[in-house]
Amino acid sequence: MRYRYLHYDVFTAERFGGNQLAVLPHAAGLSTEQMQAITREFNFSESTFVLPNEREDTDIRMRIFTPGQEMPMAGHPTVGSTFALCHEGVIPAGQKRWVFGLNIGPTPVDIEWEGEGASFVWMNQNLPRFGPQIDDIGIADSVGLDHDDISATGLPVEQVSCGVPFVFIPVATRYAVDRAKPNLEVFRSVCQDAGADDHAMFVFSAERAGDR
Structure with a gap:
């Protein structure tokens, strides 16, 4: 056929x-x-x-x-x-x-x-479901950033899913986003320790283009 x-x-x-x-x-x-x-x-x-x-x-x-x-x-x-x-x-x-x-x-x-x-x-997306929060230090290592790049935001690193789970990683500046270099082996290990899914990560900053 x-x-x-x-x-x-x-x-x-x-x-x-x-x-x-x-x-x-x-x-x-x-x-x-x-x-x-x-x-x-x-x-x-x-x-x-x-x-x-x-x-x-x-x-x-x-x-x-x-x-x-x-x-x-x-x-x-x-x-x-x-x-x-x-x-x-x-x-x-x-x-x-x-x-x-x-x-x-x-x-x-x-x-x-x-x-x-x-x-x-x-x-139309499903309502988000929030999963485990993940240790800042381990996640910082998994994306090649300093712990301060993440902790300065005051926001948690957390798994969020509208159908496909992502680990959302907030960083303080757009420059930190540019510097991020994922290490998938470390990322998988950190997610496993936290009971989170290691399907994907989303590194983001709320800094606007005119903020620096």
Whole structure:
């Protein structure tokens, strides 16, 4: 059996820019193993597989894979797949809300239209769930920064998830963000000690561009 796929560049107005995404708009009949193998073959950061709807509170079922694993949810694949399904006519022109059945559950998107084409998509996130707080010193070592870079913020290092857990690492300055050099081996060890997931980290500063 043949399966069509669509190649989208998400979060860009130019070809070959943004984040690449493969969308299989009619993927019924593929096994989990086949979906994973196809995703590895594309080797994009994610691929999506659109399936018949399974629930009364959703419009369509969709599964998201990276080359290494299936994801509970992800942002750019959901946004990109919305545009793809609008272009394919699966989402009717003018429909303002569409609910995907993702592995984390119903996930609505809001759609703005210009004529027959979707022009903007808003993805609704689940409420955040807060996980373990993590030792500042160990985390500082895991990103190659001084302890003071983190402690000066007065904010905790904490796992937060809206579907995919990230360790949020606040630092005092934009310069500290630029200096950060993740050591994944140390990061995994620190997360394991804290009982946190080591899926990803997000190093950020609230310092504005004009603050220095």
